[in-house]
Amino acid sequence: MIKQSVGIVETKYYTIDKNIKLESGEEFGPITVAYETYGRLNGKKDNAILVLHALTGDAHAAGYHSEKDIKPGWWNDMIGPGKAFDTDKYFIISSNMLGGCKGTTGPSSINPLTGKAYGIEFPVITIEDTVKVQKELINYLGVKKLLSVAGGSMGGMQALMWAISYPEMVESAILIATTSKLSAQGIAFNAVGRNAIISDPDWQNGNYYDKENKPDRGLSIARMVGHITYLCEEAMHKKFGRKLQNKTKPDFTMDIDFQVESYLQHQGEVFVDRFDANSYLYITKAVDYFDLSGKYGSLEEAFKHTNAKFLIMSFTSDWLFPTSQSKEMVNALVHANKDVSFCEIESPCGHDAFLLEFETQTNIIKSFLKDVDNE
Amino acid sequence: MNEHYLKSKGLHLNYSLISKMVEGNSRILDLGCGSGELLQMLKEQKDIKGLGVDIDQDNIIACLKKGLSAIQGDIDVGLKEFADKSYDYVILNQTLQSTHNPEYVMQEMLRVGKKCVVSFPNFAYWRVRCHLFFKGQMPKSRILPFEWYDTPNIHLLTISDFFEFAKKRNIKILKSIYTTRAQVKKFPLTRFLPNLFAEEVIFVVSN
Numbered sequence: 001m002i003k004q005s006v007g008i009v010e011t012k013y014y015t016i017d018k019n020i021k022l023e024s025g026e027e028f029g030p031i032t033v034a035y036e037t038y039g040r041l042n043g044k045k046d047n048a049i050l051v052l053h054a055l056t057g058d059a060h061a062a063g064y065h066s067e068k069d070i071k072p073g074w075w076n077d078m079i080g081p082g083k084a085f086d087t088d089k090y091f092i093i094s095s096n097m098l099g100g101c102k103g104t105t106g107p108s109s110i111n112p113l114t115g116k117a118y119g120i121e122f123p124v125i126t127i128e129d130t131v132k133v134q135k136e137l138i139n140y141l142g143v144k145k146l147l148s149v150a151g152g153s154m155g156g157m158q159a160l161m162w163a164i165s166y167p168e169m170v171e172s173a174i175l176i177a178t179t180s181k182l183s184a185q186g187i188a189f190n191a192v193g194r195n196a197i198i199s200d201p202d203w204q205n206g207n208y209y210d211k212e213n214k215p216d217r218g219l220s221i222a223r224m225v226g227h228i229t230y231l232c233e234e235a236m237h238k239k240f241g242r243k244l245q246n247k248t249k250p251d252f253t254m255d256i257d258f259q260v261e262s263y264l265q266h267q268g269e270v271f272v273d274r275f276d277a278n279s280y281l282y283i284t285k286a287v288d289y290f291d292l293s294g295k296y297g298s299l300e301e302a303f304k305h306t307n308a309k310f311l312i313m314s315f316t317s318d319w320l321f322p323t324s325q326s327k328e329m330v331n332a333l334v335h336a337n338k339d340v341s342f343c344e345i346e347s348p349c350g351h352d353a354f355l356l357e358f359e360t361q362t363n364i365i366k367s368f369l370k371d372v373d374n375e
Numbered sequence: 376m377n378e379h380y381l382k383s384k385g386l387h388l389n390y391s392l393i394s395k396m397v398e399g400n401s402r403i404l405d406l407g408c409g410s411g412e413l414l415q416m417l418k419e420q421k422d423i424k425g426l427g428v429d430i431d432q433d434n435i436i437a438c439l440k441k442g443l444s445a446i447q448g449d450i451d452v453g454l455k456e457f458a459d460k461s462y463d464y465v466i467l468n469q470t471l472q473s474t475h476n477p478e479y480v481m482q483e484m485l486r487v488g489k490k491c492v493v494s495f496p497n498f499a500y501w502r503v504r505c506h507l508f509f510k511g512q513m514p515k516s517r518i519l520p521f522e523w524y525d526t527p528n529i530h531l532l533t534i535s536d537f538f539e540f541a542k543k544r545n546i547k548i549l550k551s552i553y554t555t556r557a558q559v560k561k562f563p564l565t566r567f568l569p570n571l572f573a574e575e576v577i578f579v580v581s582n
Contacts, residue, residue: 331456342446367439
């Protein structure tokens with residue numbers, strides 16, 4: 001398995017030696033960014049692609065951290081030799097977002113002024129802020145222009161923001177299962193998740209890092225809710241139906257009866273081992289705030305100064321970021337006289353399809369990048 | 376489907392005729408663009424800026440491979456994403472007869488394009504007439520290769536039908552090219568009686 005991937009990789013760290021002015025107006029620093037790179041930056045430094053992770057992803061997008069590692073990076077199917085993001089051709093950069101908990105400065109990091117974790121003293125951040133931090137990393141790596149910025153879901157929001165914030169640096173943008181503004185439904189689900197965390201007594205106003213108990217129950221419920229939105233009725237029906245978990249008939253107690261319950265509980269339980277509750281609060285907030293037409297007056301206006309070639313993809317069964325929201329972006333780009341291509345991919349996997357339907361995506365992305373690369 | 380069939384038979388397409396009709400450096404929207412052959416030719420010969428629309432994802436991928444931009448979509452539901460008169464030409468090549476709502480598609484094309492190029496097989500071509508008359512079956516030909524039960528051509532029409540349609544809707548016909556076997560025929564009868572002697576027609580229209 002390791003052979004078909006970029007192999008053993010290592011997360012690296014870069015600390016930005018100045019304060020970053022956040023969208024809220026606050027100056028914030030120091031910020032350390034965790035990142036990984038795959039493939040080689042060529043002499044002309046024009047083969048770099050930035051991939052951007054979704055809500056709970058991290059810098060580890062491809063390959064393995066050790067020989068014993070069972071799970072590869074989150075987009076291992078898409079990044080590697082001969083894959084959609086071909087590491088034989090491109091230099092792939094992936095970083096953990098600001099506010100995250102996988103190496104980049106976030107609420108669980110130590111505040112140098114107090115010597116304690118930031119907790120909810122951490123400033124509220126936005127998608128634009130995370131992109132600003134990524135730009136510092138790109139500068140540090142000596143890349144002047146990105147051949148592409150690519151991401152699914154919240155990663156797509158960042159890719160959009162890149163194309164808008166730094167038009168001179170972005171040659172193409174690949175936006176997958178994403179939206180130009182989070183819908184009321186999306187905000188609603190995030191609100192349930194945050195409420196689950198905040199109402200967990202172990203949350204303790206965000207100061208739980210040196211305590212024995214962490215808000216694991218709240219965070220796992222947040223994950224369960226989130227997970228439902230990543231699937232769809234068809235996918236759930238296919239995977240679980242009404243099948244019972246380790247029993248032949250319901251036992252008329254409040255214990256777990258159905259497989260789908262057990263699955264969600266498992267997803268919640270494993271999530272708390274890899275994610276920080278406060279990071280979940282901050283990142284979902286950043287996603288809630290994302291609204292390009294609100295910020296720029298209209299979506300067309302938001303795209304006005306972009307120079308990138310856009311590729312937009314949506315999935316038929318994705319009800320969290322449905323095709324209609326992708327088409328909204330396509331329409332605005334066409335109206336703004338920008339170069340855009342669009343595909344709606346048939347898939348029964350719901351929103352999660354961007355992590356699963358790699359064959360079709362590979363075909364489309366390879367065809368698209370081939371041309372961007374030629375120009 | 377037509378495009379694919381014609382290519383597989385090694386038959387000529389009307390692309391070069393269309394290429395001659397459009398002005399260089401123009402903005403072109405190709406509806407039902409297929410795998411993008413026409414747009415590619417126009418890009419190479421006329422240095423146009425083009426965009427394709429097609430319902431089939433494989434065609435979108437084929438366009439991307441050629442370096443063309445294309446949007447997956449159904450032209451029968453309209454061209455909402457396109458602003459009024461935002462393209463110099465909107466092309467509907469060999470597709471009108473396979474749309475579900477040709478009237479609406481034409482109306483949308485004329486809204487979006489300053490000029491529109493429409494081509495379709497003429498169902499009143501003498502060979503087609505003979506086929507129906509003598510065989511008593513739905514005509515099949517080089518450009519109408521399908522059986523009645525699997526044809527995408529659900530709104531077949533004649534050149535006379537289009538003239539009448541254009542008159543009723545105040546559509547201006549700026550140019551008409553009548554062809555047989557993808558060649559412009561010098562044969563005078565084709566010019567005087569196109570509805571009988573032209574196998575195919577290309578119109579440039581505007582409103």
